Amino acid sequence: LPTPSEFIFPFEPYSIQVDFMKALYQAIEHKQIGVFESPTGTGKSLSLICGSLSWLRDHEAREDKRCKELSSKQTGFKNNVDKKNKNGDRQSAMEQIKRQEKRKLQLKKIRSSIANYSLNKQNESKSNSYRKKVKIYFKSGSHHIFFQIFFCSRTHSQLSQFVKELQKSPFGKQTDPDGFQVTMVGLGSRSNLCINDEVRKLKSMNERCLEMQKNSKPEASSEDGNHLTNTIVDSILDIEEVVKKGRSLEACPYYASRHAVPLTQLVVLPYQTLLHKATREASGIKLKSVVIIDEAHNLVEALNSMHSCLVTAKQISKAHGQLTRYAHKFNTRLKAKNLFYVKQILYVLQNLLHATKSMNFVPFTVIPTKGGASISKENKPKLNSRLLTVNDFLFSSKLDNINFFKLLRYCERSKISRKLSGFVERFEQNALSTANTNSTPPTKSEYDVTMASPLMHIESLFAAFSSANQDGRVVMTTDSESGPTIKYLLLNPASHFKQILDQSRAIIVAGGTMQPSSCLLDQLLPESDAEKHRSRIAEFSCGHVINGATQLLPIALSSGPSGEEFEFTFQKRRSLKLVDEIGRVLVNISNIIPGGIVCFFPSYDYEKYVVQRWNEAGITAKLEMKKKIFREPKKANEVDKLLVDYTRCASNKGPGKQNGMLCGLLLSVVGGKMSEGINFSDELGRCVVMVGLPYPNSQSPELREKMNYLDRNMRHTDGRSAGQLHYENLCMKAVNQSIGRAIRHRNDYASIVLLDKRYLRPSITSKLPTWISDHLTNHERFG
Ligand code: SF4
Structure with a gap:
């Protein structure tokens, strides 16, 4: 397929979005393994949706055409030496045409079922004949009839966000009955989808649900269950909407959505359902398709942990x-x-x-x-x-x-x-x-x-x-x-990713910060086929939608206002002079930054130690003259309240405005309770400060063994072992995740202050996203 120069999009796309969609279209068409990096705020989800669904639309049209041509040549093969193959081709083309026709028929049936259901509800006496129709429909819809795209992300809220973007996109509006219409289903766990409140209370809800079905029919095989499946196929619904419909119909959303899988082209699902073989098979996922894995910066860790x-x-x-x-x-x-x-x-x-x-x-x-x-x-x-x-x-x-x-x-x-x-x-x-x-x-x-x-x-x-x-x-x-x-x-x-690599047409791993991608690929490609798969790799990295020269100020600070050198190694970081110097930097920053400031520490222990010292040294009092201090809680259930209070304060909607300055200094922890899914856009994060380099605990037996494994099995890069690189990459991934959350849209602006002289090492700087490293400046001291 030739790559289109234009894509349908809900608005005039930025040039980086067009480039993204073109690269995505090519990667899927050429059956590649695509590594796509697009910073948050650049419309990555919309680009993924419009790029991949444009390819799917064109692919289906191509297949339709090919099948029609092949089937029309029925008599032309008689004297051909390749008769057997060509007849084989024709046969498969005929089958495909049948499948396409069946699909159209299915969609018509679904629509008429939905219409009948409403009529039926008005006139219960017709219910018997209706039930018959529904049963027939389910029997014929039990196998896959579409080429599918699987989109997976890590959390339930990320998937919901994706579905919302799809609803907003031109592909989310199903107005053309004869044209290309995407059918979609979102999969979730029982805990997300179950509507039986008694079962929901139980820790062992899976077992209880299965146990209940022994004694009665699964709720989705009922008339209302079928109607729910039809509704899912006929509309673009996120999980909350499916649950709502399930409650109103008293039909199980969990089973209804699973029944919808073979009838849909786009399946939106969490990591676990796609990446874990047994779960994948139990959910009826057939991999001969396109797999898009979003938020893939933690893909290796997710595979390891599941x-x-x-x-x-x-x-x-x-x-x-x-x-x-x-x-x-x-x-x-x-x-x-x-x-x-x-x-x-x-x-x-x-x-x-x-x-x-x-x-x-x-x-x-x-x-x-x-x-x-x-x-x-x-x-x-x-x-x-x-x-x-x-x-x-x-x-x-x-x-x-x-x-x-x-x-x-x-x-x-x-x-x-x-x-x-x-x-x-x-x-x-x-x-x-x-x-x-x-x-x-x-x-x-x-x-x-x-x-x-x-x-x-x-x-x-x-x-x-x-x-x-x-x-x-x-x-x-x-x-x-x-x-x-x-x-x-x-x-x-790699041993658990192999089947996905071997069976999928194309795999796209996408994220806001995918660097260093070599580390990800080294661990995902199985050693036996590494060369074969390496030839399939296509990388795409786009800049930010903001103007880096005027909207971003990244600074690496080697020492503080009194000349104390910033080097937060484990040996040095509890030095009182160093801790006081962090305080002095923050006091100075608070004097000139009118919006919210987010300061990241490498651990809860260290943050506690620093705050204790600041209290003793009177630094907290100085900071509080300019900013109201918020501290990240260790308990997840306290995060929401803290965020509400911080947002009100930082955006000047609540108490705390002093001397005409907007207040709010949030002391946060890298990898803590607020490490993912929380954005510091606009006034919430006009400045992000990163204290030191948050290396993981190198004495963890598990990390040491992982490093040893990588040293034994992976090649050295630039004279450094794979284990050492992995250790550094874990740290830099955490840094990028934290600092990348300050800029969320094209009109946003922020400064990023990296407190540690080691940020100036080329090996570290090269692991920052290019939209940050390109503008990074070094300041010997500040204040
Ligand atoms: S069948 Fe559905 S609603 Fe009923 S217990 Fe199982 S998951 Fe919950």
Whole structure:
């Protein structure tokens, strides 16, 4: 397909948006792996929507044309040497035409079903004939009939934002019945979509929902459920709107949206649903499509965390007890093969329990790193940990003779954990009612305890034990709070990304700050096919919509007003002189910046230490003469209130205006409760100050093992090992995430002050987004 020079867009697009859409269109057309960087505020979501859906529209038109041409050549193949292939082509073309026709028919049926439903509601006597029609519709719609685009993002609110943008775009208005109309569904978890308030209260809502369905039909197979699915397919609705419709129809939005997947071209879904194989398959996702992963700066971390798992000794013990009772009760009724596997699971659980009890911990040795980390009060390991390869762990736990592939397959096929959950529910309820002479029903918490199925959780550990030895590690830990735990730590996310890479037509990873992209790709491309996939990579990075020369002032400050050098290494950062110097910089900035100031600290501990010192040294009092100070809370439920108060203060809508200056100094923490999804646009962040370089704790056994893994498996770059680069990249990603939130739209402006002389090192500067680094200036001192 030739790349269009113009794209339909809700308004006249900026040139960077046109460039973005052109690059996106080409990447999808040429089946590439696209890395797209577009700073927040540049309309990335709209560009993704209009670029990718323009390609989908053109692709469908091309396929239509190709199929019609091929099918019309029916008699021309008779004497052709390539007859077999061409006939094959023709056959597939005919099938495709049939699919296209079926699709149009489906959409017509959906519309007429919706119309009939309304009529039917007015005249209940017609309901029987209507029910018949709906059932037929569901049978025929059970397989995929569209080429699909999967759009995934990390959080529910990011997905909602995307759907809102789609609704605003020209593709969100379904007015042309014969032209290109996008059909869309948003997938969410039961906790987002369930409308049964009793089930919603439970921790074990998945199990309870499945349990309820044993006794009754799933709610989505009802007439109202079908109508809800039809409504989803026929409109562009975000999850809140689907839930609202589900409540008014009394039909389950969770199942209705899953039923809509095969009927839609655009599926909007969270990371977990796309990136986790079992969840993907359970949701009916077929990958032969285009995959767009937004907010992909944390893709590697997301893959690592969703494929890592942690089980506590308490969970193992509980699962062992439940399964023992289950085996005892059904001993004579279980088939020999099932009994064999149940006994094998019991053996595994027993040995895991034994392993947690007999852990002879060796605390980690502390190795200083080039990033400046060493032993300090803050980074000393607080836990006793032991780290082993999977094979070593299985050998030492006497589990090396267990075939975890087979065991896992048995668990999946027999649904043993679900059965166990049902069994425990009955067992515990009986026990409770026997013990309770008043026959009071179990309380909600009692019910939660009985419904929880630790075996389901432990099955993820079985999956981890069946993965390649080099792909992960087992970390055994104990602490006073959670007791002994066994954790599987994934080191090689490429092993879980491979299927997506191999099966998708094109993959687009997009984000506001994708630099350094080599680090992301090195970890996502499987070593065996790395060269093949490297040839597919296309990178696109666009500048900001603002004029960097007049709307942005990024400064790297090497020392403060009294000449104290800024270098916030772990050894130096608790120096009182240094802490006082941060205060002096902030007092000076507060004197000249009329709007809100956000100051980021590397950790909660350090922020607390600094504020304590400022209180003693009278710096807080000086700051408060100019700005009302807000401190980021550690508890997530206190964030909203703080934000409301800070916003009112910074935008001068609340009390706190002093001397004609707008007030508000927010002390925030990198990677803290406000680290994502909160913007400091306009007056909320006229200046962002970053104190030091927020390197992660280099003594964390998990980080050290990850660095060792990268050193062993990845190449050196510019004389530096992959582990060291990873360590630095984690830090710079956190910096970019924090400082990038000051500019959110084309009329916004802000200054960014980086307090540390290390920001002037080329290796650090090169990891800042170019729209910041291009304008970065160095100031020896300030004030
Ligand atoms: S069927 Fe739907 S509404 Fe009912 S419990 Fe399950 S998720 Fe909730």
